[in-house]
Amino acid sequence: MIQIKNLSKYYGTTRAVYDLSLEVEKGEVLGFLGPNGAGKTTTMKMLTCYLPPSSGTATIFGFDILNDPMEVRKRIGYLPEKTPLYQEMRVDEYLRFVASVKGMAPPRVKPALGRVIEQCGLEEVHRRSIGKLSKGYQQRVGIAQAIISDPELLILDEPTLGLDPRQIIDIRTMIKNLGRDRTVILSSHILPEVSQVCDRIIIMNQGELVAVDTPDKLRARLKQVSVTRITLRRSDRSRGAREALLEMEGVLMVKEKSSPAQADTLVLQVESRPDRDLREGIAGKLVKEGFPLLEIFHEELSLEDIFIKLVTEEVNR
């Protein structure tokens, strides 16, 4: 449905997006994830036909962003990063304006207005002027203007930026509902958010695509080691535990991870091959040899770890 082909964008000599290729299926909710300056906003600006790419192109529902920008624009709704709205207009006035500018026929405008006011929870504020609304409500108005023409593709640039936790939950639920019958592309810095809302995640860094996959697969694919964390009471008897663990079969590395705040415990992190769960063997050995074992557990690599790992690996490469 959406094909991005070798898309690149340079601002002068700054490389913002480099050779990005990607396909998005109809009805998918896709999350762009990446640190500041990764090129998420730039990619979205190119997809919405605001910025022309330096090279490469994309087709959206069969229309090329360079050759058929008007056809593309008819089919997308866009929420820019900073939610630019006409502050002096009233919410309903503004949404009516957007509907007309998007070319909706007058008889369609009224029902559409009612629908987005309900969908975005604007019932109580639709007669107020936009400049007087809180950030959360302005964000809702921003989403409302994007969906008023019922577009097939919704592009939302950091839709939850600067909102309080409660508003974030509301907006996420809204996006999930919107994603049920249309394609959504959103960007974010927040991993849990993307993994909750999105079917697939794109990780970008310094303009390049680092990884694309479902949240689960991403987690599995990157689990190159299995990590077991062990806590011992720090005493004479705990000495030599590290060496004892290293002797075990399947153990790749043992790192000490004690925190200075807890001087009476010794924390060791055992890395082993991902296909082996060593918990039983480790516990048995430690107890048998008389080490003061307090805790043992298998660590799941969080998406956050994966993200940081991917991004830093990319930088070091």
Added chain:
Amino acid sequence: MRKFAAIYRRELMYYFQSVTAYVTISIFLILSGYFFFSIFRYYNLISLQSIQNNTFSGNLNLIDGVIRPLMGNISIILLLLLPLLTMRLLAEEKKLGTFELLLTYPVPDITAVTGKFLSALTVYLIMLSGTFLYPVILMIYSEPEIPPILSCYLGLFLMGCSFISMGLFFSSLTSNQLVAGVATFGLSLFFLVIGWAAPFVGNTTSTILAQFSLLIHFDSFSKGVIDTQDITYYLLLTIFFIFLTLRSLESTRWRN
């Protein structure tokens, strides 16, 4: 058309909601009113004297004595006020980022640009219509010729179009309203006075300069002469700057 109307309506609403329009229109009417009454009183004085001295000359009439100097003054007020009206048109939206959003809607640039142009032109026409009062006052006291008055207004209308399109162009170049305003003022002043250099340069250059001068083209209108050459001059100037505006919007995108 629907899209154009929506943009036009929003711009016009903004002018009146943000009091920009009221302030500009009132200042314009106060200043032009002041000029009208002082010119009118001066004219009365002169004509009274000439009657007393029995040197009444035929060329002393309302058009030459009142309307023409008044229109000259009005064009100077416009030079000062119209940049204030046009400077925000694109610069403000560019600064706020709303223009970016507007350009992702299925609207051709030309629709947005002409919508904005016509909204400023509308405010200008409302402003100008306030000055109809002055010829009406003249008609109460005397019998001025009507056609030269109408041609003067046509001239002012066309001159306003070219000032507004220049303003629109400078507004598209920057996101700083003040810069856009000052640049518009500078360029329109330049076009207004370019003819003054004519006597000091060679013959051909002088003819060319005169062709570019806003004032020289305005002159024939104020004499009651409607020449297609003058109309073409103003229209071309207007279209040229609207065209430049479109080009500048396009190039900002490619340059970015």
